[in-house]
Amino acid sequence: MADTRAPACYGIDIGGTKIELVACDATLQVAWRKRIATPQGDYNGFLQAVETLVADADAQLGQRAQAIGIALPGVRERRSGRQLSANVPALTGQCVSADLQARLQRPLHFGNDLQCFALSEAHGGAADGYASMFGAILGTGAGGGYCLHGKLVGGFNGLAGEWGHWSVPANLLQRHGLPLLDCGCGLRGCVERYVSGSGVAMIERHLGGKAANASEVIAQAEAGDIRAMQALDIHRDLLGHSFAALILALDPHVIVLGGGLSQYAPLYQQLPAAIAAHLFNGVEVPPIVPPRFGDAGGARGAALLACQPAYLIPGA
Numbered sequence: 500m501a502d503t504r505a506p507a508c509y510g511i512d513i514g515g516t517k518i519e520l521v522a523c524d525a526t527l528q529v530a531w532r533k534r535i536a537t538p539q540g541d542y543n544g545f546l547q548a549v550e551t552l553v554a555d556a557d558a559q560l561g562q563r564a565q566a567i568g569i570a571l572p573g574v575r576e577r578r579s580g581r582q583l584s585a586n587v588p589a590l591t592g593q594c595v596s597a598d599l600q601a602r603l604q605r606p607l608h609f610g611n612d613l614q615c616f617a618l619s620e621a622h623g624g625a626a627d628g629y630a631s632m633f634g635a636i637l638g639t640g641a642g643g644g645y646c647l648h649g650k651l652v653g654g655f656n657g658l659a660g661e662w663g664h665w666s667v668p669a670n671l672l673q674r675h676g677l678p679l680l681d682c683g684c685g686l687r688g689c690v691e692r693y694v695s696g697s698g699v700a701m702i703e704r705h706l707g708g709k710a711a712n713a714s715e716v717i718a719q720a721e722a723g724d725i726r727a728m729q730a731l732d733i734h735r736d737l738l739g740h741s742f743a744a745l746i747l748a749l750d751p752h753v754i755v756l757g758g759g760l761s762q763y764a765p766l767y768q769q770l771p772a773a774i775a776a777h778l779f780n781g782v783e784v785p786p787i788v789p790p791r792f793g794d795a796g797g798a799r800g801a802a803l804l805a806c807q808p809a810y811l812i813p814g815a
Contacts, residue, residue: 694741
């Protein structure tokens with residue numbers, strides 16, 4: 500009988516501040532995990548860090564995993580294979596997948612970090628059992644992934660779920676007196692700049708405040724600060740509109756929130772009405788729920804890709 504405790508696969512989540520590896524057994528239970536800091540400006544240092552992390556896992560567990568799933572931040576150019584990553588600048592312009600394949604010498608399965616979060620929540624997570632789901636990350640940036648019948652939809656460019664780079668309508672910016680902001684992706688007025696955690700702080704500062712992050716805005720609002728409460732009201736309207744557009748485009752059966760703002764409990768009670776305000780009559784808002792796996796979802800989703808590559812629909 501096969502040893503179900505042996506590492507069937509590794510999942511690696513590469514983020515702006517940390518790289519996490521989880522070793523999963525044949526039942527997809529996490530048997531071992533380790534986090535290290537992400538080398539920000541040194542590409543060779545990044546490659547070496549991942550190689551060392553995998554070697555450490557092999558040594559600790561006493562055998563090599565059969566396959567590795569890797570959740571990369573940003574997007575990969577379809578023709579050249581080069582990565583574009585705002586969170587880990589050293590990866591931009593590099594053929595990360597090919598370079599890691601050369602170093603690790605075993606089957607590798609790559610996915611977007613946001614999409615891997617969605618896949619994890621679709622399997623044993625908050626969206627388990629739903630016919631379709633959207634995982635929406637609200638952190639430093641905003642993005643997500645879409646799963647249909649438990650399978651991750653990758654798309655022609657592997658971009659399915661990049662809702663954070665839709666545009667905020669001019670009438671909404673005008674309603675709230677907000678500026679048209681440039682985005683790191685090269686476009687202007689992207690949803691991400693306004694509805695992410697950093698967007699909450701931007702709105703509060705635009706109103707005359709000095710908040711450094713969303714946590715400060717929330718704390719001030721809970722203490723009764725009028726400006727902070729106004730910033731949260733504006734943010735909720737913009738987020739409600741973006742989710743309404745998402746529902747009209749994909750009509751998911753459930754939306755799972757991730758990222759720092761997913762920990763703000765009042766959002767789950769307030770969002771349905773904010774979304775409904777931007778939908779026509781008769782359209783029902785799907786459940787909006789918190790994640791089950793939190794910030795560990797990316798590594799777990801990457802492991803799912805490695806153990807079950809059929810969970811990814813690359814061309815759909």
